[in-house]
Amino acid sequence: MNEKSIAALENLRRFPPVGDTFETSKRSAVLVPLILNPFTGDLEVILTVRSSSLRTNAGDVAFPGGKKDLEDIDLIATAKREAFEEIGLPREASEYLTTLYPVLSRHYQVVTPVVAYCAHLTTKDIAQLHPNPGEVAAIFTTPLEHFLDPPKGSYGYFDMHWLSSPHRVHRFDGCGADNYILEVSEITESSSIQQDFKQGKTGDTAHHDETETAFPGWSVYGMTAGVMVEVAKVAYARPPSFQEYALDQVRDVGLMAKWHNQTFTRSRL
Numbered sequence: 001m002n003e004k005s006i007a008a009l010e011n012l013r014r015f016p017p018v019g020d021t022f023e024t025s026k027r028s029a030v031l032v033p034l035i036l037n038p039f040t041g042d043l044e045v046i047l048t049v050r051s052s053s054l055r056t057n058a059g060d061v062a063f064p065g066g067k068k069d070l071e072d073i074d075l076i077a078t079a080k081r082e083a084f085e086e087i088g089l090p091r092e093a094s095e096y097l098t099t100l101y102p103v104l105s106r107h108y109q110v111v112t113p114v115v116a117y118c119a120h121l122t123t124k125d126i127a128q129l130h131p132n133p134g135e136v137a138a139i140f141t142t143p144l145e146h147f148l149d150p151p152k153g154s155y156g157y158f159d160m161h162w163l164s165s166p167h168r169v170h171r172f173d174g175c176g177a178d179n180y181i182l183e184v185s186e187i188t189e190s191s192s193i194q195q196d197f198k199q200g201k202t203g204d205t206a207h208h209d210e211t212e213t214a215f216p217g218w219s220v221y222g223m224t225a226g227v228m229v230e231v232a233k234v235a236y237a238r239p240p241s242f243q244e245y246a247l248d249q250v251r252d253v254g255l256m257a258k259w260h261n262q263t264f265t266r267s268r269l
Helices: 003-014 075-087 121-129 222-236 253-263
Strands: 027-036 042-048 063-067 095-099 110-122 136-143 155-162 165-175 181-182 207-208 220-221
Touching: 003 027, 003 042, 003 095, 003 110, 003 222, 027 075, 027 121, 027 220, 027 222, 042 075, 042 220, 042 222, 042 253, 063 075, 075 136, 110 121, 121 136, 121 181, 136 165, 136 220, 165 222, 181 253, 220 222
Parallel strands: 027 110
Antiparallel strands: 027 042, 027 063, 042 136, 095 110, 136 181, 155 165, 165 220, 181 207
């Protein structure tokens, strides 16, 4: 691990977990699992591609995560449980680093990002993970720092009106092209990347690395991209190389919570 990555992990450990004022009992959490690339010494993040059979957001890139269950003692437990259920990441395999301020999904769910480091897992080892059929189509890793300094031609955005304010939606293309696992039931005769998975099958998954056929990767956008930018900002203690916000975009997270509380009253929870 290089000095930059050591400092990034320490910055995340020192970042105080953030409370919030969202008035809802319906909570969700996602795990942001960071791992080491042993070839570069840099940190990468594990992300998933949602199954094509899901009713909502099928095919989107997402973190492992979901709704808080009654047996979950806190949202950290929720995030770790969901990561185990979705990608087979053992709960004890990740060191909790910090919790970021909740974000709202496109369906206005309150989602808390939980950042963790998997010290005993590297980018070489993702074939040890297991996509849950019916939930996860693929698992891949991509460099954390790319969410501050994306490779040339891989970044785009659009501005929209959301939460009564202009809002910038980030998009990072070409993610996971060098290191991914595909759940075998997702490989169909019509798939344009089917040939990429002819080799290297491991159990119920097919694993790809840089020695195999080139693949253009996936696009990380929306809420997932926004969270990754925030994680990278904390880790590397600097802003991104692109303009993060739309003109006049509301950045006060307290105002976002106030809007949510006024829109979704307790009587509807």
